[in-house]
Amino acid sequence: MVTPKSLAKQRKAGKVMSVVSIAKLTEAEEMLFSAYDERAEKSSQSDAAIAVLKANGLPTRRVESWHYTDLRSVLKNVPAEVGEAVSGKVDTLVGNASLLALDALSNHEKADFRFDDAIGQLNGAFATSGSSLNVGAGEKLESPKEIQNAVEGKAAHTTHTVSFADKSSGTVIERQLGEGGFATSVTNLKIGNEAEVSYIIVQGKGVEATHLGQINVTLGADANFTLFVLNTGGKLVRQEIRINVAGEGSDFQLRGVNLIGDGQHIDVTMDLCHNVPNTTSEEIIRNVVTGKGKGVFQGRIAVAQIAQKTDAKMACNTLLLSDEGDFSTKPELEIFADDVACGHGATFTDLEPSYLFYLMSRGIPEKEARALLIKGFVDEIVEDLDHEALEEAIVSIIDSWLDQNG
Amino acid sequence: MPAVQETIDQVKEIDVDQYKYGFVTDIESEKAPKGLNEDIVRFISAKKNEPEWLFEWRLDAYKRWLTMEEPEWARVDYPKIDFNDIYYYAAPKSIDGPKTLDDVDPELLSTYEKLGIPLAEQEILAGVQERRVAVDAVFDSVSVVTTFKEELSKSGVIFMPFSEAVHEHPELVKKYLGSVVPTTDNYYATLNSAVFSDGSFVYVPKGVHCPMELSTYFRINEQNTGQFERTLIVCEEGAYVSYLEGCTAPQRDENQLHAAVVELVTMDDAEIKYSTVQNWYPGDKDGKGGIYNFVTKRGDCRGKNSKISWTQVETGSAITWKYPSCILRGDGSQGEFYSIAVSNGRQQVDSGTKMIHLGKNTTSRIISKGISAGNSQNTYRGQVSAHRKAENARNFTQCDSLLIGDQCGAHTVPYIEGKNSSAQFEHEATTSKISEDQLFYCMQRGIDEEEATALIVNGFVREVIQELPMEFAVEAQKLISISLEGSVG
Numbered sequence: 001m002v003t004p005k006s007l008a009k010q011r012k013a014g015k016v017m018s019v020v021s022i023a024k025l026t027e028a029e030e031m032l033f034s035a036y037d038e039r040a041e042k043s044s045q046s047d048a049a050i051a052v053l054k055a056n057g058l059p060t061r062r063v064e065s066w067h068y069t070d071l072r073s074v075l076k077n078v079p080a081e082v083g084e085a086v087s088g089k090v091d092t093l094v095g096n097a098s099l100l101a102l103d104a105l106s107n108h109e110k111a112d113f114r115f116d117d118a119i120g121q122l123n124g125a126f127a128t129s130g131s132s133l134n135v136g137a138g139e140k141l142e143s144p145k146e147i148q149n150a151v152e153g154k155a156a157h158t159t160h161t162v163s164f165a166d167k168s169s170g171t172v173i174e175r176q177l178g179e180g181g182f183a184t185s186v187t188n189l190k191i192g193n194e195a196e197v198s199y200i201i202v203q204g205k206g207v208e209a210t211h212l213g214q215i216n217v218t219l220g221a222d223a224n225f226t227l228f229v230l231n232t233g234g235k236l237v238r239q240e241i242r243i244n245v246a247g248e249g250s251d252f253q254l255r256g257v258n259l260i261g262d263g264q265h266i267d268v269t270m271d272l273c274h275n276v277p278n279t280t281s282e283e284i285i286r287n288v289v290t291g292k293g294k295g296v297f298q299g300r301i302a303v304a305q306i307a308q309k310t311d312a313k314m315a316c317n318t319l320l321l322s323d324e325g326d327f328s329t330k331p332e333l334e335i336f337a338d339d340v341a342c343g344h345g346a347t348f349t350d351l352e353p354s355y356l357f358y359l360m361s362r363g364i365p366e367k368e369a370r371a372l373l374i375k376g377f378v379d380e381i382v383e384d385l386d387h388e389a390l391e392e393a394i395v396s397i398i399d400s401w402l403d404q405n406g
Numbered sequence: 407m408p409a410v411q412e413t414i415d416q417v418k419e420i421d422v423d424q425y426k427y428g429f430v431t432d433i434e435s436e437k438a439p440k441g442l443n444e445d446i447v448r449f450i451s452a453k454k455n456e457p458e459w460l461f462e463w464r465l466d467a468y469k470r471w472l473t474m475e476e477p478e479w480a481r482v483d484y485p486k487i488d489f490n491d492i493y494y495y496a497a498p499k500s501i502d503g504p505k506t507l508d509d510v511d512p513e514l515l516s517t518y519e520k521l522g523i524p525l526a527e528q529e530i531l532a533g534v535q536e537r538r539v540a541v542d543a544v545f546d547s548v549s550v551v552t553t554f555k556e557e558l559s560k561s562g563v564i565f566m567p568f569s570e571a572v573h574e575h576p577e578l579v580k581k582y583l584g585s586v587v588p589t590t591d592n593y594y595a596t597l598n599s600a601v602f603s604d605g606s607f608v609y610v611p612k613g614v615h616c617p618m619e620l621s622t623y624f625r626i627n628e629q630n631t632g633q634f635e636r637t638l639i640v641c642e643e644g645a646y647v648s649y650l651e652g653c654t655a656p657q658r659d660e661n662q663l664h665a666a667v668v669e670l671v672t673m674d675d676a677e678i679k680y681s682t683v684q685n686w687y688p689g690d691k692d693g694k695g696g697i698y699n700f701v702t703k704r705g706d707c708r709g710k711n712s713k714i715s716w717t718q719v720e721t722g723s724a725i726t727w728k729y730p731s732c733i734l735r736g737d738g739s740q741g742e743f744y745s746i747a748v749s750n751g752r753q754q755v756d757s758g759t760k761m762i763h764l765g766k767n768t769t770s771r772i773i774s775k776g777i778s779a780g781n782s783q784n785t786y787r788g789q790v791s792a793h794r795k796a797e798n799a800r801n802f803t804q805c806d807s808l809l810i811g812d813q814c815g816a817h818t819v820p821y822i823e824g825k826n827s828s829a830q831f832e833h834e835a836t837t838s839k840i841s842e843d844q845l846f847y848c849m850q851r852g853i854d855e856e857e858a859t860a861l862i863v864n865g866f867v868r869e870v871i872q873e874l875p876m877e878f879a880v881e882a883q884k885l886i887s888i889s890l891e892g893s894v895g
Contacts, residue, residue: 064479067821305812318824323794326825333818335837338809342838348792348824348831 029058031078035155036125039082045110049124052115059118068296068328069238069267071118075210078182083154084129085183087147093173093202094389096143100131102158109161112188119214119240123184126157133162133172137192141170144200144390149185150177151209157184162199166192166220171387172199176213179206186214193220193247198228200390204397205233207263214240221247221276228385229256230394231266232401241270245279245307254283255381259398260325261405262291269298274307283314286378289325290405300332301342308337314344319377321350321370371402438495440630444468447600450495454569454603457576467589467599474593480756481785481817482725484661484698492663493631494601563616563647564609568636571607578609582640586669586706586733594665594727595702598634602667605635610645610676619875621650632663639669641676643709648679648875659695661724666701674709674736679717681874686722693752693781696724703730704760707739707768715742716759717873724753729787731760734768734799741770744873749782749814758788758819763799763829772803775867778814789821792829799826805835808866 025033036042036050058075059066087102105128113124131147149158162172176185191197205211211234219225231237243252252272260266272281287295301312318327331344351373359369375398382394438449447468451461476487558565564575572579589599606622624635641647664686670678680703689696699722705714716730732741743759755778761770770790778784784807792799807816818835840862848858871879 308812320824320827320829323825323827325827326823328821328823330819330821331833331835332820333807333835333837334815335807335809335817336815338812338814338839340809340837340839343834343836344818345835346820346822346831346833348822348829350827350830 026058026072026075028075028078029072031080032122035078035080035082039126041128043110045113046125049113049115049121053118053121053125056118065117065269065271065298067330068298069265071238074236074265078210079153079155081154082126083151083156085149085151085156085158085178085185087131087150089150090148090177092144092146093175093200093393094144096389097146097173098143100133100145100147102129102131102149104129105159109159112161113159114216117214117240119184119212119238120186122212123157123159123186123214126155126184127159127186128157130159130161132160135164135168135170137165137167139165139168139170141168144171144173146173146175147187148175148177149183151181151183152178153181155182158186160185160187162187163190164192164195164197167194168192169196170198171390172197173390174199174201176201176203176205176211178209180208182210184212184214187216189215189217191217191219191223191225194222195220196224198226198385198387200228200385200394201230201239202394202397203229203231203233203237203239205237207233207235207261209234210236212238214242216242216244218244218246219250219252222249223247224251224253226253226255226385228382228394229254229268230397231256231258231260231268232397234264234266236265238267238269241268241272243270243272243281245272245274245281246276248276248278250279252279252281253384254281254285255384256283256285256297257378257381257398258285258287258295258297259378259401259405260287260289260293260295260327261401262293265294265296267296267298269296271300271302272312273302273304274310274312275304277306277308277310279307280311281313284381284384285314285316286381287316287318287327288321288374288378289318289327290321291325293322293325295325295327296329297327298330298332299344300334301344302334303337303340303342305336308339310337310340310342312340312342316344316346317377318346318348319351319374320348321374375399375402436497437493437631440493441490442468442492442494442601446494450601450603453495453497454572456569456572459580460572463584463589464600467596468601470590471593471596471600474596476593480727480787481783481819482727482754482756484725484754487661487663487698489597491630494634495603496631497603558617561617562611562614564607565620566607568602568605568607568638575607575609578640579607579638582638582669582671584669586671586704587667587702592702594700595667598636598665598667598702602634602636605637605666606639606649607637608639608647608649610641610647612642613644614642615645616647619648619650621652623652630660630662632665634664635666637666637668639678639680640671641673641678641712643674644676645673646677646679649681650875651680651682652685661689661696661698663698663700664723666703668701668703668730670705670714672705672707672709672712672714672736672739675711676709677713677715678705679715679875680705680730682716682718682720683874684718684720684722684726687724688722688751688753689724691751693724696753697722699723699726699728701728703728704733705731705741706733707736707741707765709739710736710765711738711740712736713740713742715740715744715873717744717870718746718757719870719874720745720747720755720757723755726753726755726757728757729759731762732770733762733764734770734796735764736768737765738767739765740768742873743770743772743774744870745774746777746867746870747775747784747786748777748779749784750778750780751782752780753782755783756785756787758786760789761791761801762789763792763796763801766795766797767799768796769800770802772801772805773869774803774805775870776805776807776816777810777863777867778807778816779810781813783815783817785817785819786835787819789823790831790833791821791823792826792831794825796826797828799829799831801829801831801833803831803833803835806866807835807837808863809837809839
């Protein structure tokens with residue numbers, strides 16, 4: 001087994017050559033690069049991915065999109081052993097959902113790899129398995145499909161491919177599970193014209209886990225897409241959301257809840273590109289930070305010059321409940337079309353004392369009153385899901401987090 | 407409906423071809439050799455007859471600058487600057503520190519007259535006391551009028567060129583120079599520290615409410631030169647000063663560099679109000695020529711309940727890279743930033759502010775209005791942060807952008823960071839064209855479309871215009887002409 005120490009020893013002895021030009025490799029970089037070098041199955045895509053990563057190293061805060069998550073310095077303890085993610089260890093989130101299998105990746109799926117970002121590069125270099133779902137034209141999924149991605153202790157990398165053809169509809173749940181380990185998970189989602197799709201990402205990993213997720217979505221004409229992201233677990237988490245609004249008349253809705261407890265670092269970064277005229281989007285992110293939690297939300301709305309009549313709104317509201325925690329947000333607008341209505345709002349605040357007082361004056365103890373207010377703050381946007389069973393399941397995850405951290 | 411014709415015309419009026427201040431004053435000047443090296447730093451220091459410590463300070467900055475890299479994060483695009491192709495010092499020969507108006511070269515006086523700032527008249531009309539002539543000779547800033555200086559000194563206010571202050575008040579300069587923007591701060595601030603030639607020094611002693619507004623008018627005249635001025639304003643306990651700054655430059659085909667540093671310090675209960683109307687030559691329609699305005703401005707609210715307020719109207723410069731900031735260190739201190747940035751032609755603006763909340767009960771307010779037209783790019787970039795001990799920090803931010811035409815861009819990049827649970831931040835940003843609802847509302851009441859548009863645009867920037875001192879508000883309104891006072895009546 002290769003450990004950083006043994007590597008350093010070998011390097012000293014001249015047995016291993018340093019392959020990169022960056023000044024000095026971090027422990028994590030050494031582990032990742034040597035893990036790749038030792039990998040049995042490689043492909044031209046994975047070679048290409050690791051080459052970019054080796055050339056650039058892990059991103060630091062000098063890379064603008066990683067400004068608040070200096071991956072190079074915060075990514076530590078990458079497990080040396082690369083394993084496979086598993087599915088089916090827990091019940092599905094809602095009763096009638098059916099589980100998608102985790103299979104070896106086809107060459108076709110590998111061709112979707114994108115190496116323009118560190119998560120894509122890591123995933124492209126290591127991913128071996130993933131779920132796939134193709135919903136045919138006009139097909140309506142009666143019950144949700146669920147992807148389970150559980151990683152325990154080891155490193156595991158998955159790429160999921162989902163497509164909804166024209167006029168199809170359905171709900172997909174992606175669950176990121178496991179107590180520890182290091183995972184990258186990339187989802188490529190194509191939504192056809194007039195399709196109606198809900199995609200729910202529920203990340204509830206253990207407090208030792210490192211999770212780097214990415215979802216790439218292409219939205220067809222007159223399509224309606226709702227993305228819901230819930231983060232409650234993980235030690236170091238980054239979820240990237242990249243939306244290409246490519247069809248006229250389409251609508252994108254994002255709802256995000258980040259519950260960030262002591263010692264956690266959770267980063268949600270969205271890059272939304274309105275590339276055609278007459279599209280709408282709305283994003284609401286609610287964050288709760290307790291203990292020494294650190295949270296990040298970056299949201300960029302880009303409107304291309306031809307994307308006239310774009311209506312895009314974004315709100316990021318944060319409850320910062322601890323003086324030891326911190327939250328940083330960067331809501332960004334990049335507008336090249338003139339006939340648009342784009343806006344964003346961001347707020348930071350503690351619980352409103354008068355609300356607390358109101359509840360406490362009615363005999364509700366402070367702890368409960370606080371929990372009630374926090375619950376109200378996040379549950380509000382869960383309701384936008386408009387799917388009763390799912391809402392209940394998500395609210396119960398939120399409740400159990402509040403019991404432990406509230 | 408992307409903006410009615412009149413609005414477009416109004417914006418065009420401030421367009422580069424209309425640039426009124428583009429003339430060149432023909433005056434003999436003395437220059438340092440082109441380029442930058444230790445000898446140039448020594449030359450400038452020697453010209454100013456500076457004490458050894460200041461020369462060392464410059465040299466230290468120069469050595470550090472050599473190791474630094476040009477910042478590339480801003481949304482601006484320009485060919486690489488050849489720092490060895492610039493004159494770092496140029497002074498009109500005729501000026502050797504005149505003491506009264508009579509001593510000033512008439513050529514210089516007429517320049518100011520042409521700029522609409524007839525120095526003598528100005529004294530009477532507006533009660534503006536002193537004009538330092540950063541004139542013709544780009545670097546050199548020379549105090550022309552001294553009468554008000556005397557009057558100011560009666561109340562204890564020190565207002566003089568930086569080079570004079572170094573000799574007359576070395577202890578103050580030494581104490582505060584670089585204490586807000588250290589020589590290590592950033593590429594252009596470090597460059598400025600090495601080669602700054604002059605600027606204003608203001609010191610308002612304890613309890614003094616500065617009896618008049620102080621004002622500086624910067625002018626770049628010489629070819630191939632850069633202007634590197636340095637302004638330092640210190641307000642002692644309970645003092646107040648309002649300071650105005652204006653700038654213009656001749657119309658030239660080449661780009662010129664303006665890299666200034668402004669440092670403000672306020673002690674307990676003190677207040678500084680700093681207003682800028684920036685109208686450097688913006689280049690022509692195709693983006694040829696114009697000033698690169700790379701400026702570091704920062705205020706340090708050191709004392710309790712102190713206040714620093716920045717107001718800026720930015721209409722000029724080919725490229726603007728400027729973030730007037732407030733460090734809210736003292737408990738209960740306040741920071742304000744009011745900005746109008748109008749970009750047209752091929753102008754690129756990347757401007758905004760930083761509000762760093764360090765003390766308890768600190769408050770800040772940011773109102774930024776960007777108007778982009780033509781082929782310009784207009785970016786608001788700002789940071790608001792509350793540190794661990796910044797209990798009850800409050801911020802309100804509003805960034806609105808208005809787009810006129812479909813070839814321009816408006817961007818907003820705010821960084822909001824909270825580390826204290828009692829901090830309360832509100833940020834909102836919008837980008838739009840003129841609202842059809844509002845237009846309809848006005849037109850329904852019998853106002854025609856053109857006039858209604860004027861009215862709305864006028865209202866769009868008014869919040870900021872109101873923050874300007876009277877004298878400047880008028881100039882700014884004219885400048886922005888997008889506020890369209892005339893057509894609304």
